[in-house]
Amino acid sequence: MTVDYIPPQKSYSNGKLSIDKLDLPEAHIIHGREFPVAYALNLNDHEYNRDEVEEFLTSLSQKGVITQLIENHGVFVLRDSVENSDESKAAEVASIIRHIEEGRNQVQFEQNGTLTTRDKKGFNLYTANKSPPESVILQHNEFSRFKRYPNSLVFSILEYTATGGETPLVHGGELYEKVAKELPQFLEKLSQTGLQFNNEIWYKDESERAYWNHEVTFGRNIKPEDDFETKKKKALKIAHEYISDNAWFDEDDNLLASSKTWPVKTFKDEPLLFSSIAAFSDKYTTDEPKIKYGDGTVFSKEDLNKYKKITEELEYKHNWKSGDIVFIHNYQVSHGKLPYKDGKRSTLVGMWDVQDHTKQPFKNFQVEKSDLESVNSNLEALKV
Ligand SMILES: [Fe+2]
Numbered sequence: 001m002t003v004d005y006i007p008p009q010k011s012y013s014n015g016k017l018s019i020d021k022l023d024l025p026e027a028h029i030i031h032g033r034e035f036p037v038a039y040a041l042n043l044n045d046h047e048y049n050r051d052e053v054e055e056f057l058t059s060l061s062q063k064g065v066i067t068q069l070i071e072n073h074g075v076f077v078l079r080d081s082v083e084n085s086d087e088s089k090a091a092e093v094a095s096i097i098r099h100i101e102e103g104r105n106q107v108q109f110e111q112n113g114t115l116t117t118r119d120k121k122g123f124n125l126y127t128a129n130k131s132p133p134e135s136v137i138l139q140h141n142e143f144s145r146f147k148r149y150p151n152s153l154v155f156s157i158l159e160y161t162a163t164g165g166e167t168p169l170v171h172g173g174e175l176y177e178k179v180a181k182e183l184p185q186f187l188e189k190l191s192q193t194g195l196q197f198n199n200e201i202w203y204k205d206e207s208e209r210a211y212w213n214h215e216v217t218f219g220r221n222i223k224p225e226d227d228f229e230t231k232k233k234k235a236l237k238i239a240h241e242y243i244s245d246n247a248w249f250d251e252d253d254n255l256l257a258s259s260k261t262w263p264v265k266t267f268k269d270e271p272l273l274f275s276s277i278a279a280f281s282d283k284y285t286t287d288e289p290k291i292k293y294g295d296g297t298v299f300s301k302e303d304l305n306k307y308k309k310i311t312e313e314l315e316y317k318h319n320w321k322s323g324d325i326v327f328i329h330n331y332q333v334s335h336g337k338l339p340y341k342d343g344k345r346s347t348l349v350g351m352w353d354v355q356d357h358t359k360q361p362f363k364n365f366q367v368e369k370s371d372l373e374s375v376n377s378n379l380e381a382l383k384v
Contacts, residue, residue, distance in 0.1 A: 005072045008037050012065055017056045018042045022079060026316055030174045031270065035316060035333075036075030036326075048083040050092065054099045057081065061103025066327070070152065071268075074171050074333040077318070078325045085323025086159045090348060093156045094122025097325060101152065101352040109150035109351035111216040112242040113143065113257070115200075116209060118216050121348055126216070128155065128347035130209075133162075137337035139170050139311040140276035142330050142351065145197045145259055148242045150351035151360070153328040153335065157320045157347055165340025166317035167347075172272030172332050176264070178310050179273060180367070180375040186303045191264035191367040194294025195275060197257075204253040212255040228253075260294050262364040267331050271365050274331060277304075278311045320345070331362050 011020045019039035027034050041053065060066055069076040081096050082089050108124045118126035131137065143149035155167060179187050202212040213219040218235035226234065232249055239247035244259035263275035280291045281304045289298050317338065318326060328335060354360060 005033065006068055008034070008069060008073070011042075012039075012060055014056050014059060016044065016046060017052065018044060019060070019078070022077070024077065024318075026319070028316065030074070030171050033073050035073055035171050035174075036077055036169070036318070037069050037073035038077035038079065039069075040079040041081045050083075050095075053081060054096060057096060058099045058103040061100050064104070066100055067104045070327050070329045071332075074173075074329050075169055075316075076327040078327070079321055080323065081325060082158075082323040087344070087346070089158050089323070090121040090125060091123075093158060093323070093325060093348065094125035094350070097125065097154050097156070097350050098123050100327070101154070101350075105355060106152060106352040107355055109148075109353040110220065110242075111351055112148075112218060112220060112238050113146055113202075114210070114216045115202075117211075117214045118349075124352070125156075125348050125350045128349040131337070133165070133341055133345070134339045135337070136339055138278040138281065138308065139168070139315075139334040139336045140279035141172070141274045141334045144263065144274050144330075145195075145200075145261055145276050145280075146243045147259075150330050151354045151357065152352045153330045154350040154352065155326045155328065155335075155347055157324060157345055158322060159344045159346075160320040160322045160324075161343035162340040162345035163342050164338060165345045166319050166338050167326070168312075168315035168317050168336045168338055169328065170311050170314045170316070170334045170336075172265075172274055172334060173267075173270050174314050175273045175311060175334075176271045177375050177379060178314060179307065180372050181379060182310060183303055183306055184372045186299075186307065187264065188367050188369075188372070189293055191262075191365060193297075194260050194262045195277065196292045196294055196296065197259045197261070197276075197280070198290055198292065200257050200290070202255045204255075218255060262294075264365045264367055265331075266361075266363050266365045268361045271367075271371070272332055275334075278308050278334075279336070281305075281308055331360070 011018050020042045022038040022040050024038050027036055082092050116130055120126055142153050202210050202217050212235050218238045221234045222231045239257055244257045247257040249255055263273055265274050292298050
């Protein structure tokens with residue numbers, strides 16, 4: 001399906017500064033649009049002046065240019081907007097991101113229910129997952145298994161000297177089409193029954209990787225002087241508001257949550273997949289599956305492996321340049337992490353949201369036989 005859209009310009013300028021379009025070698029075309037779209041700041045022989053750069057980027061945001069680029073392409077890469085980026089530039093990057101996001105009327109998304117702890121590095125900017133360099137994280141849309149998820153996810157690496165560690169990104173519309181073609185029954189059932197996440201756990205013990213009394217898990221409103229029962233009450237309130245109605249404490253005072261979500265959706269009438277299935281498929285055992293179809297039945301191992309394989313085949317792998325800021329439309333695009341070695345690669349993440357998500361053109365979608373047929377005929381047509 002191809003919808004009308006405003007094509008990206010080669011350059012956007014205020015007469016002094018500009019952002020000029022870059023060709024990313026691994027970008028590809030989805031529904032007639034480049035995925036991702038990338039621009040580099042061009043000073044056009046002027047001196048770098050932070051206020052002027054922020055003012056220029058704010059004006060592009062206020063005109064709707066940045067939202068268009070993010071929504072039409074799924075991912076917008078901004079290069080060279082920080083001068084001589086290195087690990088000391090977190091506050092500058094945070095400020096650029098803030099100007100862009102607030103310029104397009106987005107608000108800070110409060111992170112609750114993360115499965116890792118994070119350190120604050122600037123305004124609404126945190127260290128990303130603290131997993132070791134060799135670890136792989138498979139595709140997921142951030143917080144898609146919860147009640148509340150961010151509209152945009154912004155990644156930056158201030159200093160990148162590592163080998164490997166590209167950021168893999170998958171467009172949910174392309175994923176939907178490939179899954180419709182190769183796993184039609186899986187897709188149909190997923191759209192009809194939804195997706196269950198069972199018994200996610202945040203520990204009482206603060207030496208665990210995820211514990212509930214941390215700002216970005218469930219401790220946002222907890223004060224050190226609160227008694228233990230008050231702490232639990234405050235944590236559970238956030239869990240019910242942000243994560244799931246089905247959240248509770250077990251007898252050891254660990255916080256658990258189960259949820260049901262609808263991963264087959266449309267954004268502006270284009271069907272897509274929005275889920276954390278690939279990332280959680282590794283935590284699947286036949287004894288105690290973390291994820292199931294919404295009716296409680298288990299996925300077949302073959303389907304799940306095939307699904308994982310499809311996501312890997314569709315990955316665009318972002319090759320970082322120090323100081324890149326990558327704006328991801330979390331509704332449409334999922335992300336993961338690849339292993340790296342030898343050198344620096346600390347990722348920062350900021351999450352932002354629309355002011356009123358109920359007005360977003362993002363809806364649950366029930367797949368019918370005719371939809372599967374039309375995907376196949378569209379894909380056939382593209383081959384001709
Ligand atoms: Fe993530």
